[in-house]
Amino acid sequence: MKKLMLGNQAVARGLYEAGCRFVSSYPGTPSTEITEQAALYDEIYAEWAPNEKVAAESAVGASLAGARSFCAMKHVGFNVAADPLFTAAYTGVNGGLVVCVADDPGMHSSQNEQDSRHYAVAAKLPMLEPSDSLECRDFVKAAYEISETFDTPAVLRTCTRVAHSQCLVTLYDREERALKPYEKNAPKYVAAPANAVKRHIEVEKRMEALRAFAETTDLNRVEMGDTSIGFVTSGTCYLYVKEAFPEASVLKLGLVNPLPVKLLQDFAGKVERLIVVEELDGVIEDHMRRFGIRVDGGKDLFGPLGELSQNRIRKALGAKLPAFTGYDEAVPGRPPVMCPGCPHRGLFTVLSKLKLTVLGDIGCYTLGSGAPLNAVDSVLCMGASRGEPGLQQVHRHGAGAGQQHHRHDRPSAEPHHGADAAERAHLSHQDRGRVSRRRDPAGAGGGPPGHGGHRGGHQRGNRRRRAQRHHRAQALPAAQVREGQAGAVHRPREVQGLPQLHEDRLSGDTVYRQEGQHRPHPVRGLRAVRADVQVRRVHRARG
Amino acid sequence: MKTTSIMIVGVGGQGTLLASKLLGNVLIAQGYDVKLSEVHGMSQRGGSVVTYVRYGDKVYSPIVDQGEADYILSFEILESARWISYLKEGGVLLTNTQKTWPMPVITGAMEYPEGIVEKLSAMADVQAVDALKLAEEAGSPKAVNVVLIGVLSKRMDIPEEAWIKAIEETVPAKFLEMNKKAFRLGREA
Numbered sequence: 001m002k003k004l005m006l007g008n009q010a011v012a013r014g015l016y017e018a019g020c021r022f023v024s025s026y027p028g029t030p031s032t033e034i035t036e037q038a039a040l041y042d043e044i045y046a047e048w049a050p051n052e053k054v055a056a057e058s059a060v061g062a063s064l065a066g067a068r069s070f071c072a073m074k075h076v077g078f079n080v081a082a083d084p085l086f087t088a089a090y091t092g093v094n095g096g097l098v099v100c101v102a103d104d105p106g107m108h109s110s111q112n113e114q115d116s117r118h119y120a121v122a123a124k125l126p127m128l129e130p131s132d133s134l135e136c137r138d139f140v141k142a143a144y145e146i147s148e149t150f151d152t153p154a155v156l157r158t159c160t161r162v163a164h165s166q167c168l169v170t171l172y173d174r175e176e177r178a179l180k181p182y183e184k185n186a187p188k189y190v191a192a193p194a195n196a197v198k199r200h201i202e203v204e205k206r207m208e209a210l211r212a213f214a215e216t217t218d219l220n221r222v223e224m225g226d227t228s229i230g231f232v233t234s235g236t237c238y239l240y241v242k243e244a245f246p247e248a249s250v251l252k253l254g255l256v257n258p259l260p261v262k263l264l265q266d267f268a269g270k271v272e273r274l275i276v277v278e279e280l281d282g283v284i285e286d287h288m289r290r291f292g293i294r295v296d297g298g299k300d301l302f303g304p305l306g307e308l309s310q311n312r313i314r315k316a317l318g319a320k321l322p323a324f325t326g327y328d329e330a331v332p333g334r335p336p337v338m339c340p341g342c343p344h345r346g347l348f349t350v351l352s353k354l355k356l357t358v359l360g361d362i363g364c365y366t367l368g369s370g371a372p373l374n375a376v377d378s379v380l381c382m383g384a385s386r387g388e389p390g391l392q393q394v395h396r397h398g399a400g401a402g403q404q405h406h407r408h409d410r411p412s413a414e415p416h417h418g419a420d421a422a423e424r425a426h427l428s429h430q431d432r433g434r435v436s437r438r439r440d441p442a443g444a445g446g447g448p449p450g451h452g453g454h455r456g457g458h459q460r461g462n463r464r465r466r467a468q469r470h471h472r473a474q475a476l477p478a479a480q481v482r483e484g485q486a487g488a489v490h491r492p493r494e495v496q497g498l499p500q501l502h503e504d505r506l507s508g509d510t511v512y513r514q515e516g517q518h519r520p521h522p523v524r525g526l527r528a529v530r531a532d533v534q535v536r537r538v539h540r541a542r543g
Numbered sequence: 544m545k546t547t548s549i550m551i552v553g554v555g556g557q558g559t560l561l562a563s564k565l566l567g568n569v570l571i572a573q574g575y576d577v578k579l580s581e582v583h584g585m586s587q588r589g590g591s592v593v594t595y596v597r598y599g600d601k602v603y604s605p606i607v608d609q610g611e612a613d614y615i616l617s618f619e620i621l622e623s624a625r626w627i628s629y630l631k632e633g634g635v636l637l638t639n640t641q642k643t644w645p646m647p648v649i650t651g652a653m654e655y656p657e658g659i660v661e662k663l664s665a666m667a668d669v670q671a672v673d674a675l676k677l678a679e680e681a682g683s684p685k686a687v688n689v690v691l692i693g694v695l696s697k698r699m700d701i702p703e704e705a706w707i708k709a710i711e712e713t714v715p716a717k718f719l720e721m722n723k724k725a726f727r728l729g730r731e732a
Contacts, residue, residue: 004567004577108582132578132605165580165605166567236605243604311608322610325666326628331621332653334645336555336590372650 005169007162010133011072011100012037013169014140019177020044020070020098022062024055028074029109030163031102035072043174052077056084056099060153063097064189066180068144072100075116076381085153086123087191090199092151092206094180096144099125100156102163105279106307109160111362111381113306115280116157120257124203126210127155127257128219129235133167139254142219150206150213157256159279161236161307211258219254220263229317230271232264232284236308237277243310244319259287268294275301275317279308338367348375357395359385544575546599548607549695552626553618554643555589558688561713562616563594565692569709570598573701580605591622591645616695618674618687619643620659627663636667637694639674639687670694670732677728686725689714693729703730 005013011034015023023046025035039046049055052073062069073081078101085099101119104110120127126146130139136158143154187195214220230249231241238252251267253259268274268288276285276298285298301316302308314321338345348368351358352375360368360376361384369376380387549566553559563579570577575598582593595607612630617623617638630636640660647653660671672694678686689710696706707723714722 002571004571004579160582161580161605164582165578167578167602167605168571168576239603239605246603309606309608310604311610322608323632324610324628324630327624327662327666329624329656329662330653331625331656332645332647334554334589334591334621334625337646339589371646371652 001171002168003171004166005133005137006033006037006164006166007130007133007136007158008033008102008164009037009166010136010169011140011156011158012041013171014137015044015070015098016041017137017172017174018096018141018144019068019175020144021067021095021179022059022069023047023071024049024058024062024069025072026050026052026055026077026080028077028102030104030158030160031072031074031077031100033163034100038070043176052081053083056081056088059097059099060084060088060091060093063093063095063153064182065095066182067095068097068177069095070098070100072102074110075101075103075114076110076112077101078116078119079114080382082119082123085119085125087196088153089123089125089203090191090196091189092199092202093147093153094182095177096147097153098140098143098147098156099153100158103157103159103280105159111366111379113280115283116155117256117283118281120155120157121283124207125153125155125257126150126255127157128254129157129256130162130254131235131238131252132162132165134169135254136162137169139219142254146210146213150210151202152206155257157235159236165236207258211260214255214258214260215262217255220260221252221254222263222267223250223252224270225249227271229273229275230267231275231277232267232288233277234284235279237279240308240310240313241277244313245317253284256283259284261291261293264288264291264293273297277302277308277313279306280304335370336367337370338364338373344368345373348373351375357391359388359391361385544600546597546602547614548612548631549596549614549616550607550612550626550629551594551596551616551618552622553592553639554622555592557592557618557643558685559592559594559618562688562692563596565689565709565713566596566695568713569701569705570596572705572709576600576602578602578605591625593626614695614698616691618691620671621645621655623663624656624659627666630667634667635698636663636669637691637698638663638669638671639691640671641673641675641687672729672732674729674732677732678725681725681728682721683718683725686718686722689722689725690729690732693726694732695729696726697730 008031015038020038021044023035023038023044025031025046026049027035035046035048038044047058049058049071052071055071055073059069059071071081078085081099088097101116103113103116105113107113117127119125126143128139128143128146130136136156139156143156146152147154187198191199226247227249229245230251231245232251232253233241234253234256238250241248241250249267249271251264273296274294276282276288276295278284278298281304282299285295288295297317302312311321342364344365348358351368352373358368358376358378360366360379362379362382366376366379367373369379378384378387551559551563551566560581563581567577567579577596577598579597580595595605597605597607607629609628610631613634615623615626615630615634615636615638617626617636618641620638620640620642623636623638627636638660642655644655648655660669663669664671672690674687674690674694675684677690678684681690692706696703706726710722710726711719
């Protein structure tokens with residue numbers, strides 16, 4: 001039976017067919033649907049972990065227990081999971097362990113476009129890169145074979161276009177696999193220095209064996225055609241190359257770590273002009289140059305930025321581009337906005353009104369930085385809003401040498417007067433979380449750092465605390481009064497910093513209709529099933 | 544057969560994904576190799592969304608590049624203007640005339656451009672349809688996507704029964720009659 005499947009859905013199908021029993025992941029676009037889909041198979045226990053590190057550790061645990069196990073994450077999630085995975089490369093596996101990492105070239109929904117292939121090289125893990133849904137399914141199976149044959153976690157690298165494209169996949173039955181017997185084996189699984197020293201030798205031997213495997217595996221495939229130009233490529237770039245140059249010779253690499261040498265040398269010897277096409281960094285190209293293999297074009301043509309496409313490849317190689325005509329007038333952009341009903345709309349509105357410095361977080365919260373909310377000052381990574389103590393320290397107290405360091409929720413040493421003081425008093429009392437009063441780091445209220453206003457804080461502490469008590473009751477209205485307008489009447493609709501919406505436009509029929517079609521994301525429950533019981537029973541048996 | 548490229552463009556929440564799923568199902572039933580590509584995540588939050596559908600004997604790239612689309616099926620007129628450069632020479636733009644203001648227009652930073660249909664008609668083969676009106680006539684404003692699939696179906700060399708069958712397989716049973724009506728209204732538009 002053939003079915004149109006999303007790449008992520010096909011990864012889940014691969015897990016099912018390969019006899020995987022345990023999935024623990026942390027969600028992140030473009031990897032999320034793998035685990036959602038895996039949860040639909042009764043034979044697979046699937047769960048969301050609190051983060052990627054825990055997910056990877058859980059999957060390692062299930063592998064130790066003898067089950068084929070799996071964990072998925074987006075590229076930045078691999079940063080979090082790197083700790084257990086680098087050492088899991090040393091300990092190896094019992095049941096096969098496959099980790100899927102989904103890159104996001106072009107940053108459709110990510111804060112950076114790091115290239116996960118570097119991780120495979122650094123952690124010394126085999127990495128497979130499928131180009132479409134069909135290969136997603138097949139490569140999951142191949143990854144389990146590699147994992148168990150070479151006693152290593154195997155990494156599957158996808159990207160947005162593979163994860164979120166659909167193509168036809170022929171479905172096969174599941175191959176049930178008995179749990180591998182668990183054996184206590186401290187020299188292998190206890191990564192204490194004395195053991196790890198020996199395991200590192202195993203890692204290097206394994207990489208040597210994998211390098212030999214890379215020369216012959218059918219994951220790497222040569223398609224000879226017109227020999228005037230030959231492409232070395234992998235993943236979704238293979239499809240763009242075939243689209244742009246259907247007649248050309250292609251070496252398609254399915255195993256992207258370790259890379260072959262002889263296979264590349266042979267291919268280079270058969271074509272007149274050799275072009276390496278890869279998104280983001282020149283990992284394949286650097287490898288080829290290191291081994292003295294001729295490269296006639298690579299990153300010098302395509303650069304390290306964003307997604308490639310058939311047109312980008314045509315253009316870089318001077319081929320004819322399809323003709324087109326663009327609209328000759330400026331088209332207003334349509335940035336995404338927070339869903340109607342999202343509680344963060346209200347939160348960010350208030351933060352914006354209060355003119356606070358807001359250290360935001362990733363995901364939808366980044367939308368709090370755009371118009372009309374304009375509330376968020378910084379977004380770095382998941383959890384980076386906890387950078388607030390550092391910001392507070394510098395904003396409130398300066399960071400000069402010899403400064404008394406205050407906890408951010410203790411009274412500060414700045415002079416206080418009128419509404420500004422009330423606002424600070426209120427905030428220092430109430431907002432111990434992730435917001436701080438937006439002000440010049442030099443200290444609008446107290447002059448530049450080191451100015452007299454910053455000194456003698458302890459003498460003023462009592463007065464300061466009295467002010468705090470005094471202002472607490474009326475703190476919120478006071479905070480909304482602009483500086484220099486002490487005593488002004490509270491007028492919430494005219495607070496500076498909140499762009500006025502054209503309400504007549506908001507009441508437009510189409511806007512409401514469009515909003516009515518949005519729903520908050522449902523919380524999807526994942527089911528624990530029999531396989532889970534089996535895996536956990538093994539854990540329990542080991543105490 | 545040469546690969547045919549269709550782009551479905553609109554605003555997050557308009558049901559473009561269901562339309563591409565329906566189209567994919569029709570094409571598979573016809574025995575074509577089919578590839579679909581979409582971007583999830585942030586684009587769902589009321590942003591501009593685009594789905595690529597490609598079919599033929601053997602399809603490679605899942606995406607459609609500038610100047611490559613045989614058809615653009617647009618759910619919103621401003622999105623038609625945004626994506627028109629993806630239409631190939633001789634391609635067909637099938638567009639809803641519905642307007643949904645983007646945030647820069649709501650905040651007053653920009654004006655919603657006027658006369659888009661007229662301008663686009665001078666550039667390409669354009670069929671403009673008030674799909675929202677037809678969807679309401681069929682029974683639900685949510686059926687805009689099926690109305691537009693009806694509009695597209697008229698242009699493609701696939702029998703009507705195949706479309707009806709795909710609708711039956713794609714939409715929930717209780718909305719089937721309404722969706723069939725929406726499809727017919729689109730097809731006759």
